[in-house]
Amino acid sequence: MSMDSAVSPAESSSTHSHDEDERADSLDSSPCSSTSPLTPDDSPSPSEALGPEKDSNAGPIRTRSSSAASSKESDTKEKRKRSRVTPEQLAHLERYFSMDRSPTAGRRKEISETLGMQERQTQIWFQNRRAKAKLQDGKKGGRNGIADVPPDMPPELAAGFDVSLQTMIHECEPVTIIPCTDLSIGTWKRIATTVSRHDLVAYVCEAKHCLTWFIHSAGYGFKMEIPFDSIVETKFVNAAPGTGLASFFLSHPPIFFLETITPSSSSGAPVRGWKPCSDWTEGMQATKVLRHDLVGSAVQLAHVLRNLNVNSSTGAEISLHPPSYRPAADVSPTPTQASILGFVESPHDLIHPSRSETYGYDLQRPHSGDSLQHPLTHSPRSPDEGLIPHSTSPSLVASGAGYARMSPHPPRNFSLYPDYAEPPKAHSYRVQELDVPGRDANSFPMTHSTPLTRRSSYGEGPPSSSHSSYSSPSPHIVHTPFHSSSSDYWGSQHATNHTSPMLSGSLPSSSLLSDSQGSGMGYSQPVAHHYSKLP
């Protein structure tokens, strides 16, 4: 079904579909019925397909033919299904709209193709957008009169658009991206929301002779480089059809970096760079746990491992699945690993397992549901969450273990920044509120002195795990508090140039925190920059 749903839409559309639709859903997909399903994504990755599927609904195609019949069948009808314009598409559409509110058919077509939308969808979007604009214009029109361009588009921000990945990584040397979905180090885990988001990117840089894990969280980039020579052993197991789980055993911790974004430059474009910093993973697990598990493209991973020629455990050879699809089941990773795999072929595995279960693994963390949480963490900081501008996308999760005390939760969560304290608002960028507050004191071993106020709960930021409260930190977030001690950890072992404590300098954690606290919600940043639209 899914397919169709996606499909035809419209057209036939017409639809009527009336109620039955629902019915229909129920039938086939019913459950999902909800729209969700079909997303427009369409083509893209297979994954895409999936995603949408969820909705199930639509009996797929019912084409029109049956049209009449439709009603009947169960399922059927296709209902209208609702597509969802992705954020990227939306941005583009708004931009197009600001230039021309009523694009011609030809132009619409172009837009549709550019954005991967159906023409019908685009047409409707413009129509609805026009209606919306009319209302808005009406309202403020009185005041302003700037009918056209003004409102929606965010100026420059909009521009940045497709640059994407390379911009994020901003490495000087060429790199080979390893499509991946999950990275786990101890209980710390990061899941790529979507490949597109680039919130988790793994790549090999031959020039630097290292493997790198890049994470984008709350508007900032974080990365850790693993020199090839620190990789003692590797292991590989096929996971799902085209994916595998590669485990890297290191002799010493990786080198951590934090992205620096300097407003500099005359223009406005910030200058981005990387500066070494202390371990920004929750509980500094990346420093403590020398095993890194990465789930990603089987072919690419196998290739990487082969080139490292260190693969020991795997047995000599890495066998991959044939290119074609195969039922997921076949490959069965070891139990441990299996847990890491996020793709669920079978939906069920992943999610709950942990729930009441144990985590097993090497951790002993309790994690049971909420109750266990760290007191502080758990506290009711609720109000804050609002603060965070956009959430930080990524998912970081800290799992329990080494870090033991942290969150009771299963590995997944954990917030990001926990550790560092990003200078508050500092810049703008994304705005951070920084919130950063004081994360819970003891959750993390580190020294960070920050006072924890409730604020803290939500405030944090970076990739590491998060903390209790809701939201993700605002974008700014930034550095970890880096515990002074941090350097010790791997510093001694691996000492590279990254030891720098710069973090501290940049932001006085305490001040920030207090700040945030006081206000209660004062988030400092209004987001304005992004798109300030001109009124």
Added chain:
Amino acid sequence: MSMDSAVSPAESSSTHSHDEDERADSLDSSPCSSTSPLTPDDSPSPSEALGPEKDSNAGPIRTRSSSAASSKESDTKEKRKRSRVTPEQLAHLERYFSMDRSPTAGRRKEISETLGMQERQTQIWFQNRRAKAKLQDGKKGGRNGIADVPPDMPPELAAGFDVSLQTMIHECEPVTIIPCTDLSIGTWKRIATTVSRHDLVAYVCEAKHCLTWFIHSAGYGFKMEIPFDSIVETKFVNAAPGTGLASFFLSHPPIFFLETITPSSSSGAPVRGWKPCSDWTEGMQATKVLRHDLVGSAVQLAHVLRNLNVNSSTGAEISLHPPSYRPAADVSPTPTQASILGFVESPHDLIHPSRSETYGYDLQRPHSGDSLQHPLTHSPRSPDEGLIPHSTSPSLVASGAGYARMSPHPPRNFSLYPDYAEPPKAHSYRVQELDVPGRDANSFPMTHSTPLTRRSSYGEGPPSSSHSSYSSPSPHIVHTPFHSSSSDYWGSQHATNHTSPMLSGSLPSSSLLSDSQGSGMGYSQPVAHHYSKLP
């Protein structure tokens, strides 16, 4: 408002917060308050940020300061801003939901972090989802009673999720992806909607010793392989901060492939393969024009070119921009090239520029708007569009000229199409109407015998340009009509194994076409195979 809204959810939840809260917000953090701005997306790409903004509604920041003012302002209030769960998130959420409809706070947190959502958002989602389920269950409940699990999740499809890129490419050999945004061959152009969509992927396969352009359109994959040895010369120019434009001059045409998807396999997972086929670009330009321009990661492209050691034009060395950001302006590609660049730093440029300009190039196609279109093509098949499942994502554009005439604009923007002739509204641009079908007879030299029925116009499917009508072909689409003659073109030159006419075998083009036509919308392919979910 928003802020809070977003915020705290829960917890504090309680909420009450009464109004004052809002007020409060306004106070301190106020600005941010509006949630709107913040979408949850947060982090991801820069683009994200934009997207949301769209709503504009909120005046951007009204910050709270004025808080009180709020009411006043026109606009006002920040409204609640509405976040949108991305398709990926949705899929995950549905899966989580199917396993547990009421996750505990801890679990919710984990989920939130995993998906990059705010906890509040997740909480609300589950709550609303529960309500929805209740309704649904109620309805069908009578019938079925399968309360829990059944409905929503799509079974396996859901699982496939993140597989993404590798699955799409399904190459047996390891490949190195070259992040790219635009590919142009003659007037045929393809733009990556988003990196994530993988609708345009360029990669190097050392093992096969070739460079490959992969395109995903309408559910099918298309690719053309360029053997290293057919690359006579290369050229490289920096385009935007991290991107460059690489031009490849070939001695002979690439080898074209079409993805085959066989429902096969016992399970249900389709088996995907590649089979050679004739040029699927619009007007078979890839066969005629031996210059390929790819805009993508400067670093990666430079690396590739270096390895090919054929770069001639560039001058000896390829200099890249420093990793940090720089104003887009600095790099100025040659005028010609500039046009290709799609990134707009400044939003405006892109779109309209070309509008009325000429196309030049070797074609003489009129292209003016619709009128010109090939009769067949143009025909009113519109209804079909609906057909297409999800749209095919990609954007293809046929640009017009030899690039020369292009755009006046500064490098950055450009829209994608502008330069080329965007046919005046005509067509789309991107889409060419061309549709292949009979395209204008003379526009393209090839013989392709395909019968052009109007169907053909849209039916085609592939990436090439599209044709007039809307939609992209349904996923199945498939093969191009391949003009029998096709083999001649490059076949003689490059003859590889791809000459096979298999296409014909697989699908009787005529039959398909007629089929579709007849029905009006009967698209034959429901996409089904891709993911048929099992009921």
Added chain:
DNA sequence: TCTGGGCCAGTAATAAAGTGA
């Protein structure tokens, strides 16, 4: 009892489509 959380029902608001003209 109050408080923190959470759930639910109900309800705005808005987005994506459909309808009819």
Added chain:
DNA sequence: ATCACTTTATTACTGGCCCAG
């Protein structure tokens, strides 16, 4: 093709109520 509505879906809020401290 557009417009004015209308539908349906989705997201978020508001309140009421419950439960555990």
